[in-house]
Amino acid sequence: MILLxxxxxxxxxxxxxxxxxxxxxxxxxxxVPVVKFFNPLGAGTWLATELYxxxxxxxxxxxxxxxxxxxxxxxxxxxxxxxxxYGMGIERDLDFSTPHPLSRWSGMARRTGSIIHAEQLLRSLxxxxxxxxxxxxTN
Numbered sequence: 271m272i273l274l275x276x277x278x279x280x281x282x283x284x285x286x287x288x289x290x291x292x293x294x295x296x297x298x299x300x301x302v303p304v305v306k307f308f309n310p311l312g313a314g315t316w317l318a319t320e321l322y323x324x325x326x327x328x329x330x331x332x333x334x335x336x337x338x339x340x341x342x343x344x345x346x347x348x349x350x351x352x353x354x355x356y357g358m359g360i361e362r363d364l365d366f367s368t369p370h371p372l373s374r375w376s377g378m379a380r381r382t383g384s385i386i387h388a389e390q391l392l393r394s395l396x397x398x399x400x401x402x403x404x405x406x407x408t409n
Contacts, residue, residue, distance in 0.1 A: 282321035
């Protein structure tokens with residue numbers, strides 16, 4: 271499977287350029303994720319918003335299935351090189367789209383413990399809705 275089509279590359283690069291421009295003007299840039307990669311045999315999930323000029327470094331939200339999703343950078347080549355049983359590899363969610371910005375994904379994923387659980391909740395929310403979730407253990 272081709273993980274990044276030319277259109278996805280273009281959208282990710284455009285976001286990276288917009289991010290640099292926003293930072294230069296001390297503005298906040300919070301795009302929606304462009305692409306979702308996932309491990310079809312496990313919990314690994316990555317949401318990418320930007321592709322740096324080297325064509326390999328992605329920025330977004332990564333969840334390796336340990337209950338602590340993190341925003342940061344990850345390598346497209348490393349994701350492409352993962353070899354799973356039965357000849358499988360990391361895949362791109364062909365149906366992925368979202369109206370929610372990366373900050374909302376990140377916050378929800380941290381509160382629920384995974385991108386997968388965050389996606390289930392975010393699907394039912396309007397882009398500007400405030401979710402009704404507990405903020406911590408109750409006593």
